[in-house]
Amino acid sequence: MSATDDLVANNAVFAESFAKDASRKPAPKVAVLACMDARLDPVQVLGLREGDAHVIRNAGGVATEDAIRSLVISQRLLGTEEIVLIHHTDCAMTTFRDEEVRAAIEHDTGARLPFELEAFRDVEEDLRESMATIMANPFIPCTDHVRGFVYDVDTGRLREVS
């Protein structure tokens, strides 16, 4: 049995007591952009119910072009108006440098990685940078409610960064 098999078995249990309760457009009109970290579950951390928010996640919770793509779809096609960014303490993105890992990958594979890994040194600084990237993007219509938080993986608490 792979770990994936266990997860598929979990889904059978979940589906047994499933009750549909939501539509495609988030009712509170919120999109969340958060790190992929296994300790951070935006649904629980923000008390989201089914249908409450789009949740976009990547390594770091960085406002990459693909995150912008998802936010453009979320706002323009599905009507969300607020954006919540979540970075977190003890993030793996602060533990390496792009150059080192890129060099190791090139050594292993013989090929150059065609993109940046987006590692950062300071979680607050990167969060501010991601907020600024979103605020400045001309394709995201609603930027009146863009707020950034650092999630503390030791306490479960969000701390707002402005």
Added chain:
Amino acid sequence: MSATDDLVANNAVFAESFAKDASRKPAPKVAVLACMDARLDPVQVLGLREGDAHVIRNAGGVATEDAIRSLVISQRLLGTEEIVLIHHTDCAMTTFRDEEVRAAIEHDTGARLPFELEAFRDVEEDLRESMATIMANPFIPCTDHVRGFVYDVDTGRLREVS
């Protein structure tokens, strides 16, 4: 009060009963790539516990370059070995065409969107394409366990696509 204020209040309640229980590296060594849809919560759908899996999400759950970036970090730096892809029924990505939305955006903003929106016609076809993109990527070391599922938003059930 904005919707975000409500979510911040929810976090205070969550943090009250928070008990730390996990480390940065997912114990079951799984990374999930799923759509951002508000009705799909991978944590509940797969019965994940804190620390169980990296969760990467974007519009469509598509294996974009940024999703590949996150998977490279997940496997190379944090030791995951299995990948679970989740697309879903009634996905907004099947309801529009890139060309139409790009034209509307150019009309509204006066600028050309510098990226594709990644809309698709057929959810299974796009899921297979995303799986193939991952399997063929030379920078993702472990591709022995890459499995794709369509989540049924009406029943809560995952259906495997091969």
